[in-house]
Amino acid sequence: MTTTASEIERKAGEAKAAARRLSTLSTEVKDDALARLADALEARAGEVLAANAADLARGRAEGLSDAVLDRLTLSEARLRGIAADVRQVARLPDPVGETLEMRTLPNGLLVGKMRVPFGVIGAIYENRPNVTVDIASLCLKAGSATILRGGKEALQSNIVLGRIIDDALRAAGVPDGAVQVIESADRSIVSEMLAMKDCIDLVVPRGGEELIRFVEKNAQMPVLIGGIGVCHTYVDADADLDKARDIVVNAKTRRYSICNALDTLVVHAAVAPRFLPRIADSLGDRDVELRCDARAYDVIGERPNVVPATDADFGKEFLALVASVKVVDSYEDATDFIYRYSSGHSDAIVTENYTTAMRFLREVDTAVCYVNASTQFTDGGQFGLGAEIIDATQKAHARGPVGLREICTYKWIVFGTGQTRPA
Amino acid sequence: MTTTASEIERKAGEAKAAARRLSTLSTEVKDDALARLADALEARAGEVLAANAADLARGRAEGLSDAVLDRLTLSEARLRGIAADVRQVARLPDPVGETLEMRTLPNGLLVGKMRVPFGVIGAIYENRPNVTVDIASLCLKAGSATILRGGKEALQSNIVLGRIIDDALRAAGVPDGAVQVIESADRSIVSEMLAMKDCIDLVVPRGGEELIRFVEKNAQMPVLIGGIGVCHTYVDADADLDKARDIVVNAKTRRYSICNALDTLVVHAAVAPRFLPRIADSLGDRDVELRCDARAYDVIGERPNVVPATDADFGKEFLALVASVKVVDSYEDATDFIYRYSSGHSDAIVTENYTTAMRFLREVDTAVCYVNASTQFTDGGQFGLGAEIIDATQKAHARGPVGLREICTYKWIVFGTGQTRPA
Numbered sequence: 057m058t059t060t061a062s063e064i065e066r067k068a069g070e071a072k073a074a075a076r077r078l079s080t081l082s083t084e085v086k087d088d089a090l091a092r093l094a095d096a097l098e099a100r101a102g103e104v105l106a107a108n109a110a111d112l113a114r115g116r117a118e119g120l121s122d123a124v125l126d127r128l129t130l131s132e133a134r135l136r137g138i139a140a141d142v143r144q145v146a147r148l149p150d151p152v153g154e155t156l157e158m159r160t161l162p163n164g165l166l167v168g169k170m171r172v173p174f175g176v177i178g179a180i181y182e183n184r185p186n187v188t189v190d191i192a193s194l195c196l197k198a199g200s201a202t203i204l205r206g207g208k209e210a211l212q213s214n215i216v217l218g219r220i221i222d223d224a225l226r227a228a229g230v231p232d233g234a235v236q237v238i239e240s241a242d243r244s245i246v247s248e249m250l251a252m253k254d255c256i257d258l259v260v261p262r263g264g265e266e267l268i269r270f271v272e273k274n275a276q277m278p279v280l281i282g283g284i285g286v287c288h289t290y291v292d293a294d295a296d297l298d299k300a301r302d303i304v305v306n307a308k309t310r311r312y313s314i315c316n317a318l319d320t321l322v323v324h325a326a327v328a329p330r331f332l333p334r335i336a337d338s339l340g341d342r343d344v345e346l347r348c349d350a351r352a353y354d355v356i357g358e359r360p361n362v363v364p365a366t367d368a369d370f371g372k373e374f375l376a377l378v379a380s381v382k383v384v385d386s387y388e389d390a391t392d393f394i395y396r397y398s399s400g401h402s403d404a405i406v407t408e409n410y411t412t413a414m415r416f417l418r419e420v421d422t423a424v425c426y427v428n429a430s431t432q433f434t435d436g437g438q439f440g441l442g443a444e445i446i447d448a449t450q451k452a453h454a455r456g457p458v459g460l461r462e463i464c465t466y467k468w469i470v471f472g473t474g475q476t477r478p479a
Numbered sequence: 480m481t482t483t484a485s486e487i488e489r490k491a492g493e494a495k496a497a498a499r500r501l502s503t504l505s506t507e508v509k510d511d512a513l514a515r516l517a518d519a520l521e522a523r524a525g526e527v528l529a530a531n532a533a534d535l536a537r538g539r540a541e542g543l544s545d546a547v548l549d550r551l552t553l554s555e556a557r558l559r560g561i562a563a564d565v566r567q568v569a570r571l572p573d574p575v576g577e578t579l580e581m582r583t584l585p586n587g588l589l590v591g592k593m594r595v596p597f598g599v600i601g602a603i604y605e606n607r608p609n610v611t612v613d614i615a616s617l618c619l620k621a622g623s624a625t626i627l628r629g630g631k632e633a634l635q636s637n638i639v640l641g642r643i644i645d646d647a648l649r650a651a652g653v654p655d656g657a658v659q660v661i662e663s664a665d666r667s668i669v670s671e672m673l674a675m676k677d678c679i680d681l682v683v684p685r686g687g688e689e690l691i692r693f694v695e696k697n698a699q700m701p702v703l704i705g706g707i708g709v710c711h712t713y714v715d716a717d718a719d720l721d722k723a724r725d726i727v728v729n730a731k732t733r734r735y736s737i738c739n740a741l742d743t744l745v746v747h748a749a750v751a752p753r754f755l756p757r758i759a760d761s762l763g764d765r766d767v768e769l770r771c772d773a774r775a776y777d778v779i780g781e782r783p784n785v786v787p788a789t790d791a792d793f794g795k796e797f798l799a800l801v802a803s804v805k806v807v808d809s810y811e812d813a814t815d816f817i818y819r820y821s822s823g824h825s826d827a828i829v830t831e832n833y834t835t836a837m838r839f840l841r842e843v844d845t846a847v848c849y850v851n852a853s854t855q856f857t858d859g860g861q862f863g864l865g866a867e868i869i870d871a872t873q874k875a876h877a878r879g880p881v882g883l884r885e886i887c888t889y890k891w892i893v894f895g896t897g898q899t900r901p902a
């Protein structure tokens with residue numbers, strides 16, 4: 057215990073010291089560091105792949121599932137993709153120092169907000185080693201230091217990536233200690249991190265529900281929670297059913313294993329007889345199983361890919377080629393249903409009715425609220441943020457895609473000329 | 480226990496149900512409710528003052544201190560002041576529905592953020608009954624429901640204020656349950672509130688350090704922390720010493736019991752011999768005790784109001800006519816000192832040097848960073864926000880004065896025309 061405790065304590069202290077200097081680092085130095093990192097990821101691919109092969113060999117010996125081994129696997133092509141993402145972050149505007157809401161008060165004080173770095177950001181994640189580079193590069197650009205705790209399955213990969221990051225940042229003149237990769241696989245380190253509120257300003261868990269809930273429950277500092285999406289698309293009575301078909305098929309099948317994939321299709325009774333058999337065809341062609349409430353089941357009829365839904369099929373994130381289907385009698389019933397079951401990640405309406413569309417945008421309380429588009433767009437890159445840390449499903453601090461701006465905080469700045477406040 | 484548990488559970492459930500309807504309530508209805516509330520606070524002053532007299536009598540019998548009794552005391556004049564504040568909130572722009580960062584993407588999606596209510600906001604505070612009306616009115620305007628738990632000393636006052644709020648809101652057509660005043664004085668209710676993360680979206684403690692630390696440590700939902708200010712004013716080598724004197728005197732003495740009052744005066748050695756005796760005169764005239772480090776003590780010399788500082792006098796919030804004084808050799812030493820001791824509330828520099836001023840604004844990480852002005856300006860009203868919930872000293876969500884905008888969250892809204900995301 058002593059050695060692991062000292063590793064996290066030492067690294068957190070170093071990160072805090074680095075954070076102060078990082079907060080005023082020039083954009084040029086940060087972008088140079090990112091360019092060097094991208095180059096090094098390609099130039100030193102052999103080193104990374106050797107460490108990754110060791111992780112994979114150990115993982116196979118320990119009987120990890122194919123899905124985990126797949127997430128763990130790096131390749132020359134994947135490293136080029138990661139390097140490209142780092143170069144993209146370098147091209148994004150620096151959020152630090154942006155001003156908001158500046159105004160001159162009647163007493164002459166010029167007052168407003170300035171976007172500033174958060175400080176030290178802790179990330180706790182699982183078996184994907186690319187997350188190490190993703191979070192380090194985004195946080196560096198946003199002026200924050202990072203403490204990165206990946207899964208033990210990816211430990212050797214993460215250690216080598218950490219060294220490559222260190223070398224690139226040092227060569228560019230970034231203060232030492234800006235990125236700290238935890239090298240101990242001891243699980244108790246997570247609990248220690250979550251108690252270090254004096255050193256770590258924000259924690260971001262990335263992984264499965266169990267990890268997220270553990271971090272949320274135990275962190276003494278603020279947490280950005282994301283990743284769990286129970287996503288609805290509501291096909292309204294006034295929907296264009298061709299658009300609805302394309303949107304629903306895309307939302308479910310473009311990628312089904314991501315958190316913004318459709319889980320539940322909600323259909324207005326007025327269009328259910330025309331729409332449901334068509335969408336059952338289209339989704340059936342793509343091997344999607346439909347778990348239907350009684351009314352939807354009656355309309356669609358017996359098919360190989362259609363089964364009756366149980367209560368557990370609503371409010372459920374499938375992450376699979378499965379969707380539940382609910383028929384409602386009104387817009388109000390649809391939004392009541394979404395209020396009850398949505399996880400507040402991404403929900404959509406398909407309608408040609410302007411008033412209904414505008415009501416939905418105002419009334420449905422979800423991180424990303426769509427009219428006539430696929431929920432698969434929920435993504436920092438798609439939204440023009442360049443990249444993202446997570447898609448947040450909480451309400452505090454940031455919601456939806458968390459990019460460079462959203463991973464910052466702000467302070468108020470006041471330019472005076474000697475003003476004092478009257479009694 | 481059963482009865483108190485059922486009160487908070489019932490009220491939290493009602494607040495959550497109200498919050499959904501409140502989130503889309505028109506500005507007109509909210510402002511009408513606030514106008515009715517302001518009128519009722521004046522028209523029903525007798526009811527409030529009778530309840531307040533009961534609280535005061537009980538408080539005196541229990542031996543509460545004069546300071547507590549003073550904070551607890553209402554009067555016709557104070558009620559008129561509270562009513563005026565409510566009318567001011569009604570005049571402020573409605574933050575709900577404001578849009579930010581709207582842009583049209585190359586694929587035609589119109590994407591941006593919309594400011595939306597937080598949901599249910601819990602407030603836990605002490606013996607000032609005006610907080611009940613302050614928080615209820617601000618949160619109502621910002622579209623959130625509130626659960627208000629004041630100190631047991633003010634219980635009768637708060638119960639009557641809660642009824643007046645209820646009546647005014649109901650008459651205006653605000654959904655029932657929007658403002659919930661907890662009527663039990665049982666302390667265990669606070670712990671219960673802090674565990675109700677499914678009903679309460681955000682908790683705001685307002686009171687002393689013990690309360691704030693308890694809430695911060697135990698809340699399962701996000702917390703807005705404020706109220707503890709260890710505030711510095713740094714008089715630079717290039718300061719205009721007349722401005723410095725006015726600013727320091729105002730920052731310390733305009734009101735000394737508020738969190739943005741000056742605690743520590745930091746003076747550059749180059750101006751210490753000219754500045755310190757003058758400021759010791761000015762502050763001495765106003766009965767301020769100065770606790771001086773060795774160098775400051777040497778410069779000022781023996782006076783009735785000057786004593787040597789101990790280590791405990793730095794990083795300390797005095798809330799009294801006391802200030803500590805530190806002499807430094809450079810700008811860097813000053814900002815290192817502030818980095819070490821500031822609570823991140825309000826810190827100021829006095830300088831005529833443009834480059835030094837701009838460096839201070841970038842480098843000092845505090846909620847409100849001042850050049851050439853008194854830290855006593857840190858206040859939502861002074862900053863043009865109209866009013867504030869608290870001055871936050873954390874980094875997540877909101878920092879510094881928390882007004883109507885800052886007590887909201889946002890969601891992303893996406894206007895599509897049938898877009899689907901390419902593979």
